[in-house]
Amino acid sequence: MAFTLRPAEPGDSAFITDMLVEAGDWGHTGATSPERVARILADVKAARYVTGWQRPGDIGVVAADEDGAPIGACWSRLFTPEEPAYGFVAADVPELAIGVVRPWRGKGIGRTLLRELLDRAHAAGHARISLGVDLDNPARRLYEAEGFITVDTRPTAVTMVRSL
Template sequence: MVGFSIRPAGPADGGFLADMLVEAANWRAGATRPRHVVLGDASHAAYVAGWQRPADRGVVAVDPEGRPVGAAWYRLFGADRPSQGFVATGVPELIIGVRPLWRAQGVGRGLLRALTEDARSGGYARLALSVEHGNFAHELYRSEGFAVIASANGRDTMVRRLR
């Protein structure tokens, strides 16, 4: 693969973020769920519904022709409507997805680093995420400073301290 660049995500990127949410949900080979099934699941839809709320932040990786190939974003969730990786009110949860052809090319790491820096500069003390057991991204998260703080229902909740 040739290089990629990273740009901020904006309101017009909502559809692409939904595509990347579907990619993230379908990480396991041979277990592909259709887009409408993934986005019809309230626990997944919460990550993109109404994008871009005031506290939502994200980044998009684009190929040399400007086509989006991956995205990472974070949202805040409340205790009354916790997400899969909810840790506490005021701790944003990260979501990341990369098109299959661009995986293992450094795109995920680049997105993760850019979004982590955005959260740090935004004043957040921690960043959380949820990852299924067996997901190859688990090692990426660990190598970037995320640590497992809880494990249930085949998923790990991971947190990275930013300060």
């Protein structure tokens, strides 16, 4: 199954929001619905990943299928101590989020998106990048395999960091 990567653009806001829903509600097997989107965005910390996309400093990559339809996205942005997201470690460390459309999972798209975003974050001058992930989310194994280390553990999730 062939796919291509392209930089995320301001017009990708709705798709990136859908990918946030897939990431935040990763165990759900149904379609992305307005109700699911509203439930995820009602969480202020979760909404911070996508609100106002694409602001200065945001970095993103979109995977598209052979027809150009988006099938996954990985993006990062900076947060502040006053308005952190789930994987916040410092104001100068961008935090990433990633989502892949369910039928495309397990085909290497997430790993490819992640590696591309890491390269772009490094090229933008960042020394580290962070993320938050549920303890039982299978994506955690991907992050560990790609060099992320756990720096904080909460009852149901961890914060992980990787040097760039």
